[in-house]
Amino acid sequence: MEPTQRKLKILEAVVEAFIKTGEPVGSKALCENLDFNVSSATVRNDMAELASLGLLEQTHTSSGRIPTELGYRIYVDKLMKRIPLTKYEQSRIYDILYPASDAPEHLLEGAAALLSKITGCVAVATSPPGEAAIIKKIRFIQTGRYTAMVVLITSTGSVKTKLFRCDFVITPELTEMFEKTMNERFSGVPVTDVTPAFMQSSAAALGEMSILMTNVLLAVNDAARDASVASAAVRGQSNFFTMPELASGDGKRVMELLSHSRELERMLMGADSKASVLIGSEIKHPALSSLSVIASHYKSTPECSGVLALIGPVRMDYPKIISALEYTSDIVGNMLSELIEYG
Amino acid sequence: MEPTQRKLKILEAVVEAFIKTGEPVGSKALCENLDFNVSSATVRNDMAELASLGLLEQTHTSSGRIPTELGYRIYVDKLMKRIPLTKYEQSRIYDILYPASDAPEHLLEGAAALLSKITGCVAVATSPPGEAAIIKKIRFIQTGRYTAMVVLITSTGSVKTKLFRCDFVITPELTEMFEKTMNERFSGVPVTDVTPAFMQSSAAALGEMSILMTNVLLAVNDAARDASVASAAVRGQSNFFTMPELASGDGKRVMELLSHSRELERMLMGADSKASVLIGSEIKHPALSSLSVIASHYKSTPECSGVLALIGPVRMDYPKIISALEYTSDIVGNMLSELIEYG
DNA sequence: GTTAGCACTCTCAATGTCCGAGTGCTAATC
DNA sequence: GATTAGCACTCGGACATTGAGAGTGCTAAC
Numbered sequence: 001m002e003p004t005q006r007k008l009k010i011l012e013a014v015v016e017a018f019i020k021t022g023e024p025v026g027s028k029a030l031c032e033n034l035d036f037n038v039s040s041a042t043v044r045n046d047m048a049e050l051a052s053l054g055l056l057e058q059t060h061t062s063s064g065r066i067p068t069e070l071g072y073r074i075y076v077d078k079l080m081k082r083i084p085l086t087k088y089e090q091s092r093i094y095d096i097l098y099p100a101s102d103a104p105e106h107l108l109e110g111a112a113a114l115l116s117k118i119t120g121c122v123a124v125a126t127s128p129p130g131e132a133a134i135i136k137k138i139r140f141i142q143t144g145r146y147t148a149m150v151v152l153i154t155s156t157g158s159v160k161t162k163l164f165r166c167d168f169v170i171t172p173e174l175t176e177m178f179e180k181t182m183n184e185r186f187s188g189v190p191v192t193d194v195t196p197a198f199m200q201s202s203a204a205a206l207g208e209m210s211i212l213m214t215n216v217l218l219a220v221n222d223a224a225r226d227a228s229v230a231s232a233a234v235r236g237q238s239n240f241f242t243m244p245e246l247a248s249g250d251g252k253r254v255m256e257l258l259s260h261s262r263e264l265e266r267m268l269m270g271a272d273s274k275a276s277v278l279i280g281s282e283i284k285h286p287a288l289s290s291l292s293v294i295a296s297h298y299k300s301t302p303e304c305s306g307v308l309a310l311i312g313p314v315r316m317d318y319p320k321i322i323s324a325l326e327y328t329s330d331i332v333g334n335m336l337s338e339l340i341e342y343g
Numbered sequence: 344m345e346p347t348q349r350k351l352k353i354l355e356a357v358v359e360a361f362i363k364t365g366e367p368v369g370s371k372a373l374c375e376n377l378d379f380n381v382s383s384a385t386v387r388n389d390m391a392e393l394a395s396l397g398l399l400e401q402t403h404t405s406s407g408r409i410p411t412e413l414g415y416r417i418y419v420d421k422l423m424k425r426i427p428l429t430k431y432e433q434s435r436i437y438d439i440l441y442p443a444s445d446a447p448e449h450l451l452e453g454a455a456a457l458l459s460k461i462t463g464c465v466a467v468a469t470s471p472p473g474e475a476a477i478i479k480k481i482r483f484i485q486t487g488r489y490t491a492m493v494v495l496i497t498s499t500g501s502v503k504t505k506l507f508r509c510d511f512v513i514t515p516e517l518t519e520m521f522e523k524t525m526n527e528r529f530s531g532v533p534v535t536d537v538t539p540a541f542m543q544s545s546a547a548a549l550g551e552m553s554i555l556m557t558n559v560l561l562a563v564n565d566a567a568r569d570a571s572v573a574s575a576a577v578r579g580q581s582n583f584f585t586m587p588e589l590a591s592g593d594g595k596r597v598m599e600l601l602s603h604s605r606e607l608e609r610m611l612m613g614a615d616s617k618a619s620v621l622i623g624s625e626i627k628h629p630a631l632s633s634l635s636v637i638a639s640h641y642k643s644t645p646e647c648s649g650v651l652a653l654i655g656p657v658r659m660d661y662p663k664i665i666s667a668l669e670y671t672s673d674i675v676g677n678m679l680s681e682l683i684e685y686g
Numbered sequence: 687g688t689t690a691g692c693a694c695t696c697t698c699a700a701t702g703t704c705c706g707a708g709t710g711c712t713a714a715t716c
Numbered sequence: 717g718a719t720t721a722g723c724a725c726t727c728g729g730a731c732a733t734t735g736a737g738a739g740t741g742c743t744a745a746c
Contacts, residue, residue: 024739041741044740047740062739063738063739063740064739064740
């Protein structure tokens with residue numbers, strides 16, 4: 001074995017040992033676990049070189065080595081061996097997800113919950129951006145004397161409901177009228193076109209009726225906005241408590257970041273359909289810079305896709321977690337396609 | 344001032360100083376802030392007696408005193424002065440809650456979010472138990488070729504939706520038929536009566552149609568169960584990261600407890616309409632025994648009520664937090680009454 | 687290029703010392 | 717009898733010292 005190849009082997013072994021134990025790994029302990037026979041002195045020399053290349057570091061002069069972020073990067077990109085899921089694990093994932101596949105939101109929540117449980121990370125699932133969604137139909141259901149619910153159905157299979165309240169008693173004739181007027185105006189309209197300007201012109205088109213229907217319009221507007229905005233399901237936040245690298249101040253900031261789907265989405269954009277890994281300070285968000293994020297695009301139709309992501313400690317079991325994420329992402333993509341195609 | 348009264352004054356001062364600073368308070372520092380003039384030696388004697396009564400304790404022999412749980416208890420029950428909210432604060436709360444008052448769930452989520460923000464605690468709002476709810480109407484809306492949504496409206500103003508999927512193409516005639524059959528069977532039925540046995544007999548009553556309508560029945564069943572089960576809205580979990588008394592192991596357990604509305608509810612039962620305070624180990628749940636819970640019943644109609652609760656460190660600003668909770672609880676009760684009455 | 691050996695460095699835990707905050711007690715005072 | 721001043725005492729926290737042990741870097745030999 002040529003020396004450089006051995007160095008990579010050593011890097012790999014260091015990373016894996018550190019992921020497993022969390023302790024800095026020394027030359028002696030390492031060369032016992034190595035499957036080729038060299039003395040600890042040789043390992044030491046190699047480790048010193050790896051350290052000078054910036055792949056390993058020491059917590060103090062006479063401690064074992066731990067991987068640097070760059071070290072993890074090389075490991076993830078070049079060294080680690082993928083561990084495909086077993087057939088059993090695959091079918092378990094499918095079985096758990098299938099019952100949730102009646103609606104996209106439901107499915108994504110299920111996927112996030114499942115992933116957080118399997119991996120011990122915090123899971124995020126962004127819903128497909130509504131950009132491509134077109135309003136298929138709007139329905140109204142009376143829920144009380146003064147209250148009703150608007151149901152907005154889009155071409156992407158998403159169903160949004162919104163309760164609202166009127167100043168007058170609602171009658172079946174009125175809901176029918178709402179339905180007729182609103183569908184005339186909104187059917188076939190891309191949800192992203194439902195802008196304040198569009199609402200303005202809709203109100204104008206209604207003439208004197210618009211006063212009566214203010215709340216109706218507002219409710220439709222809200223539902224359309226819900227459908228156009230990418231929302232994100234977050235599950236497994238309790239796992240944050242098991243990540244000691246999260247300074248208690250950062251914990252709060254991260255939790256708050258996760259409830260702002262807007263920022264979250266921006267952060268996760270650029271993820272590829274193969275799981276892409278961001279390690280530590282590669283993540284641009286300061287509160288997250290002590291953690292790793294693994295993100296994977298799920299794809300159903302070209303326009304309809306989103307991101308599944310896992311947030312965990314830098315020191316995590318990348319091979320296993322990446323496999324779980326990629327497989328789940330595949331399944332979600334497929335289930336969504338079916339949902340849209342046969343919706 | 345007679346001595347016992349002074350001792351209570353001293354207890355009050357210790358609790359308030361400790362709540363403010365988090366540091367054990369010594370006799371000297373204390374008697375400077377006291378509004379009657381006694382020497383530190385006198386204060387010391389009194390504090391020693393309070394300690395022997397189990398109301399104060401020391402972290403070590405020569406430190407200042409901190410309140411025991413019993414000390415907090417006396418403070419909360421007897422000593423603290425209520426601080427009513429200002430008119431401005433009251434109207435702010437009202438203004439924020441009003442837009443959410445179109446549906447009970449929505450309102451409770453809003454109340455929890457608001458309370459967690461004001462108080463820095465974690466807020467829980469359990470929805471009224473569905474026990475009293477009666478199914479008013481069931482509607483069906485087709486959302487796709489094979490998918491539809493059932494909408495279940497109850498007498499308590501609660502609206503539950505559930506998407507489902509059929510093996511056959513759904514037509515307007517079919518949804519109409521669903522609606523007719525289901526309303527015949529379910530209208531006027533208390534949601535708690537929708538038991539497996541009831542579903543069984545419903546299926547039997549449908550005869551051969553029941554095979555076709557399996558998923559319809561299941562969806563209605565799910566919606567009714569949703570309406571009968573008390574769910575809980577939890578907001579402000581990120582505040583857990585600011586509570587140092589929460590050992591990191593307990594953090595995870597508490598977060599998980601909060602996602603099990605069943606257990607949560609059991610814990611909060613017995614709360615009165617006046618805010619009731621549970622301090623530290625008075626809470627029976629082990630993971631919570633280092634925290635305090637303040638719970639207040641909101642009441643609209645006699646049958647329709649639930650609990651608003653705040654979870655925070657034992658060392659919290661009780662007067663302020665109790666006021667905010669009680670006021671919010673009142674408002675929520677009123678808004679719910681209106682919702683039901685004029686629903 | 688590899689290895690054995692050795693001196694060196696640094697952390698960690700145990701131990702000792704000192705300082706100061708705050709107490710408990712006693713005797714004097716109101 | 718309640719209050720106060722004074723003083724000895726206790727204990728924790730900060731700091732320095734020490735020794736053991738793990739692991740390194742370097743050098744010289746293979």
